[in-house]
Amino acid sequence: MSGVQEKVGERSATNAEWQVRRETAIARGISSVAPVYIDRALNAEMWDVENKRYVDFASGIAVCNTGHSNPKVLAAVQAQLERFSHTCAIVTPYANMVELAEKLNHLVPGDTTKKTVFVTTGAEAVENSVKIARAHTGRRGVIAFSGGFHGRTMLAMGLTGKVTPYKNLFGPLPGDIYHVPFPIDYHGISTQDSLEALHALFKVSIEPRDVAAIIIEPVQGEGGFYAAPDSFLQALRKVCDDHDILLIMDEIQSGFGRTGKFFASEYAEVEADLVTVAKGVAGGFPLAAVVGKADIMDAPLPSGLGGTYSGSPIGCAAALAVIEVIQQENLVERANEIGVLFNKRLVELQKKYPSIIGSLRTDRGAMIAMELVIDGDPAKPDPNLTNALVGEAYKRGLVLLSCGFRGNVIRFLPALTISDELANEGLDRLAECFAAML
Ligand SMILES: Cc1ncc(COP(=O)(O)O)c(C=O)c1O
Numbered sequence: 001m002s003g004v005q006e007k008v009g010e011r012s013a014t015n016a017e018w019q020v021r022r023e024t025a026i027a028r029g030i031s032s033v034a035p036v037y038i039d040r041a042l043n044a045e046m047w048d049v050e051n052k053r054y055v056d057f058a059s060g061i062a063v064c065n066t067g068h069s070n071p072k073v074l075a076a077v078q079a080q081l082e083r084f085s086h087t088c089a090i091v092t093p094y095a096n097m098v099e100l101a102e103k104l105n106h107l108v109p110g111d112t113t114k115k116t117v118f119v120t121t122g123a124e125a126v127e128n129s130v131k132i133a134r135a136h137t138g139r140r141g142v143i144a145f146s147g148g149f150h151g152r153t154m155l156a157m158g159l160t161g162k163v164t165p166y167k168n169l170f171g172p173l174p175g176d177i178y179h180v181p182f183p184i185d186y187h188g189i190s191t192q193d194s195l196e197a198l199h200a201l202f203k204v205s206i207e208p209r210d211v212a213a214i215i216i217e218p219v220q221g222e223g224g225f226y227a228a229p230d231s232f233l234q235a236l237r238k239v240c241d242d243h244d245i246l247l248i249m250d251e252i253q254s255g256f257g258r259t260g261k262f263f264a265s266e267y268a269e270v271e272a273d274l275v276t277v278a279k280g281v282a283g284g285f286p287l288a289a290v291v292g293k294a295d296i297m298d299a300p301l302p303s304g305l306g307g308t309y310s311g312s313p314i315g316c317a318a319a320l321a322v323i324e325v326i327q328q329e330n331l332v333e334r335a336n337e338i339g340v341l342f343n344k345r346l347v348e349l350q351k352k353y354p355s356i357i358g359s360l361r362t363d364r365g366a367m368i369a370m371e372l373v374i375d376g377d378p379a380k381p382d383p384n385l386t387n388a389l390v391g392e393a394y395k396r397g398l399v400l401l402s403c404g405f406r407g408n409v410i411r412f413l414p415a416l417t418i419s420d421e422l423a424n425e426g427l428d429r430l431a432e433c434f435a436a437m438l
Contacts, residue, residue, distance in 0.1 A: 014050055033401060034394040041068035044418040044426075046399065055426035056399045057412045062221070062253045062367070065280040066325045067417035073283045076321035080314055089118070089311045090303075096316040101289075103323055104281075108291040109263055110271025115297035118289050118311030122252040122278035123151025125288040126215070128305055129274045130155060132290060133213035133246045136299035141211040143201065145182040145194075147223030147405040150215065150250055159215060161223070162405060178205055182216075184226045186359050186371070186378050191232040198239065208243035213274070218264035221253035224404035225361050225369035225411050230268035237270045246273040246296065252288070253367075256280030257326050257416055260336040260365025267364075283322040287315030331416040335365030341420060342368045342412060345427040353434060356385070368412040371404065383407035389433050398429040 013021075019035040037049045044067060046054045059065060066073060080096070089097055097118065105114035117132075119125050130142055144150065146161040158174040160166050161182070167173060178201055183194040202208050214236060219227045240247040249272035254264035258280060261267060265275075273296055278288035286309070290297070326332065343362035350357040350370075358373035372389075374380040386408045393400040403411045414423055 043067035044415040054397045054399045057414050058399045058401045059413050059415050062413045063279045064284050065256050065416045066283045066322050067415040072325050073318050073321040076317045080317035094313050097311040100316045100319050104291045108275050109266050113294045115294040116289050116291045117305050120286050120309045123153040123156040125276040125290050126150045126156040129248045129276050129290045136296045137212040139210050139212040140176045141206045143178045143214045146179050147182050149222035183232050191229050211245045213246040213248050215248040217250045219254040222403050224409040227364050233268035233270045248274045250276045252278040257332040257335050259367045282315045282318040285315045285318040334416050338366040369409050372408045381406035381408035392433040396429045
């Protein structure tokens with residue numbers, strides 16, 4: 001049998017067969033939401049190896065904001081591939097990396113002149129933002145928030161505000177990291193409570209003059225799609241200004257049009273000192289960056305940052321095309337239209353299941369969520385039902401994701417290029433899942 005025939009033969013294996021092979025070949029530490037092996041994907045639809053079709057409400061976790069296999073992104077990547085795929089920017093740089101940095105410096109909110117460094121993953125962007133903050137301030141401490149998620153590498157894991165499954169078994173954890181409760185009205189934590197906890201931390205654990213940075217997601221992603229109140233982000237900005245602490249905005253999940261602004265921190269009109277970007281920046285090609293105030297960004301010495309693949313020319317080509325598509329096709333506005341469409345349908349569902357759908361979060365564009373509880377009580381999360389609904393959705397051809405500190409949030413991250421028709425089809429399937437399970 002020729003190599004090609006063997007490959008075709010392999011592809012025609014079922015999901016179940018691939019799952020058996022996967023369990024033998026790949027360690028369980030990297031798990032998957034569903035044993036569904038994707039063969040091809042287009043815009044907001046995917047087909048698995050058994051040719052079953054799915055409406056995709058995950059977009060690879062807010063990565064393919066411009067849709068799977070976006071023709072303009074593919075064309076840009078193909079054109080770059082034909083020229084060269086890698087020289088290593090540390091050895092010999094290339095023009096599209098500079099062009100992309102110029103674009104990001106302009107897009108990241110605030111009037112201060114910005115500079116960019118490129119890396120490959122979100123966690124790496126977070127790590128580098130802390131390195132830059134420490135180099136600039138000469139201080140050690142970093143403050144993050146409970147429920148926050150910043151990645152799985154050592155330092156990013158330390159910043160992440162949830163123990164299981166991210167931190168346990170992996171100690172000792174990096175030092176000089178402190179956590180403060182994230183303000184969530186639905187769970188009885190007000191902006192005032194969080195600020196008081198921050199000031200208590202300054203008394204109990206670390207003086208402000210030893211703190212290099214405070215890092216926050218303007219909308220918590222993995223933690224449960226909770227938007228930080230504008231007043232809270234503004235108050236944090238003031239605390240940082242008062243004590244020369246840097247404010248790092250982790251926009252890795254919330255950036256690139258997802259929330260109905262290019263960056264979610266625009267809602268609060270707060271300029272961060274450093275912003276981490278990844279995921280949606282390159283529409284599915286591994287690229288990430290730290291973008292920040294130029295004088296701060298220049299604190300590390302030459303060669304203190306970067307890596308073999310930092311600012312891959314393929315990723316840069318993809319990102320330039322992604323930005324063009326977002327702008328030309330008005331996808332930031334489209335995120336808001338998607339939010340309105342989901343809101344209408346999810347409110348209808350909530351009316352049917354008022355004691356189960358405890359909270360809807362539909363005020364941040366296409367970063368949408370519902371929190372599932374028992375007896376309408378925020379203190380009684382229902383992670384079992386959440387998991388069951390997600391499982392049922394896959395059976396019915398809908399790709400859904402859960403999230404949440406308590407594991408009881410269903411999040412919706414459709415491509416910003418999804419049609420109303422397809423979004424409604426996915427929402428019909430969601431309603432069918434509820435009807436089947438309840
Ligand atoms: C807010 C946030 N920060 C950081 C990360 C880590 O990104 P990566 O998985 O690319 O390392 C994620 C990933 O989900 C994220 O949502």
